[in-house]
């Protein structure tokens with residue numbers, strides 16, 4: 001009876017010792033893991049800092065490109081306005097040279113809505 005009890009106690013002690021060392025091992029393992037994670041976090045923060053620096057560099061580049069694009073847009077807008085002016089000038093020149101031909105009386109210098117012969121006919125009716 002006492003033999004069994006002592007045996008059980010020994011086993012319990014062994015078990016306790018094993019679980020104790022197991023806990024110590026686990027604890028040190030966890031501590032190591034936590035340390036590793038802390039290192040990883042520090043590394044990630046460094047990377048994040050690098051990334052932030054890179055992002056600010058990219059932002060600088062982006063603002064440069066945007067200003068270039070704005071300049072290009074200005075130039076394009078000026079080109080469009082320039083071509084519009086040319087177009088208007090050509091129209092104006094055509095108007096001056098009286099290239100209008102009436103499709104009612106085939107007379108030059110006016111078009112059908114302004115044809116005096118057509119209006120004259122309308123008046124006669």
Ligand SMILES: [Zn+2]
Nearest residue numbers: 102105107115
């Ligand atoms: Zn006419």
